[in-house]
Amino acid sequence: MEEKIEKIKQQLHSHNYKLTPQREATVRVLLENEQDHLSAEDVYLLVKEKSPEIGLATVYRTLELLSELKIIHKMNFGDGVARYDLRDDNSDRHHHHLVCMNCGTVDEIFENLLVGVEERVHNVYNFSILDHRLTFYGICHRCIDKVNIDDFK
Amino acid sequence: MEEKIEKIKQQLHSHNYKLTPQREATVRVLLENEQDHLSAEDVYLLVKEKSPEIGLATVYRTLELLSELKIIHKMNFGDGVARYDLRDDNSDRHHHHLVCMNCGTVDEIFENLLVGVEERVHNVYNFSILDHRLTFYGICHRCIDKVNIDDFK
DNA sequence: GTGCTTGCAAAGCATTTGCATCCTG
DNA sequence: CAGGATGCAAATGCTTTGCAAGCAC
Numbered sequence: 001m002e003e004k005i006e007k008i009k010q011q012l013h014s015h016n017y018k019l020t021p022q023r024e025a026t027v028r029v030l031l032e033n034e035q036d037h038l039s040a041e042d043v044y045l046l047v048k049e050k051s052p053e054i055g056l057a058t059v060y061r062t063l064e065l066l067s068e069l070k071i072i073h074k075m076n077f078g079d080g081v082a083r084y085d086l087r088d089d090n091s092d093r094h095h096h097h098l099v100c101m102n103c104g105t106v107d108e109i110f111e112n113l114l115v116g117v118e119e120r121v122h123n124v125y126n127f128s129i130l131d132h133r134l135t136f137y138g139i140c141h142r143c144i145d146k147v148n149i150d151d152f153k
Numbered sequence: 154m155e156e157k158i159e160k161i162k163q164q165l166h167s168h169n170y171k172l173t174p175q176r177e178a179t180v181r182v183l184l185e186n187e188q189d190h191l192s193a194e195d196v197y198l199l200v201k202e203k204s205p206e207i208g209l210a211t212v213y214r215t216l217e218l219l220s221e222l223k224i225i226h227k228m229n230f231g232d233g234v235a236r237y238d239l240r241d242d243n244s245d246r247h248h249h250h251l252v253c254m255n256c257g258t259v260d261e262i263f264e265n266l267l268v269g270v271e272e273r274v275h276n277v278y279n280f281s282i283l284d285h286r287l288t289f290y291g292i293c294h295r296c297i298d299k300v301n302i303d304d305f306k
Numbered sequence: 307g308t309g310c311t312t313g314c315a316a317a318g319c320a321t322t323t324g325c326a327t328c329c330t331g
Numbered sequence: 332c333a334g335g336a337t338g339c340a341a342a343t344g345c346t347t348t349g350c351a352a353g354c355a356c
Contacts, residue, residue: 173329193320210323214322233320234319
């Protein structure tokens with residue numbers, strides 16, 4: 001935890017930004033909720049619990065900044081809000097999402113599912129890949145016995 | 154073209170909706186721009202050329218309706234606007250996107266890149282897949298010689 | 307003090323909704 | 332003429348921005 005904060009501090013410093021108390025509080029919330037996919041509002045409410053004086057705009061600016069520095073990932077599952085995820089350098093390229101169309105839960109899976117696929121895209125389409133997103137939409141294991149899957153087709 | 158319109162008309166009728174002139178104009182724009190990924194605003198402006206009296210709200214309502222009936226695909230590339238695509242039943246599951254981080258162009262590729270992957274996700278995570286999105290972000294063949302790729306990393 | 311940060315409020319956009327009107331059957 | 336469909340304008344919801352004040356080096 002502390003060493004992760006320290007690392008992010010370095011990353012900010014290397015781009016001439018400071019780890020202000022507000023930014024640190026925001027980063028801590030992200031670290032404490034690494035499995036989740038928090039929206040800016042979610043982060044704001046959690047940060048407010050510890051630091052009630054923080055403004056929503058500051059949270060947005062911090063998330064935008066961390067996103068630009070590629071410390072976090074900004075993503076979109078089609079529900080109208082941006083969601084944020086800490087980036088773990090190692091698992092990053094092998095990190096995909098399972099979005100449940102019944103309960104809305106977003107699970108993460110860590111598997112190198114695209115072995116060979118990226119190379120193929122590069123060779124066939126002359127497209128230089130820098131990042132990718134792979135998201136599966138369906139019904140999660142918690143809901144599968146409770147719903148009629150045909151209702152979602 | 155005409156038979157595609159006719160088919161969509163049937164799909165609407167089967168759900169007790171009509172193919173009104175406004176809806177037809179909207180569908181025609183989508184058919185005429187099948188390669189593109191138009192935003193609602195784009196569609197609105199194109200429809201307006203032929204039918205200047207149409208309202209933006211009607212375009213939104215039509216796109217929403219077509220999306221619910223799964224006649225079109227609503228998607229999101231992270232630029233803050235929803236984009237729409239006609240669904241071709243056959244190529245649908247093998248239809249992916251290449252988003253250029255320099256010029257913003259979205260190219261489509263049609264390849265069954267995920268052979269085996271879906272089965273694996275289903276078996277390992279007990280997740281019943283109904284749809285997926287695979288998007289690659291990078292630099293397209295038109296831009297690769299004009300930019301320094303490290304600037305995007 | 308100079309420049310980055312912040313909080314607040316106002317503005318910005320994309321999208322949705324209320325409502326009176328208009329068709330269509 | 333009854334119900335769906337439309338156009339307009341207003342409202343909404345997420346996000347960004349302007350600006351004056353605060354803070355740090």
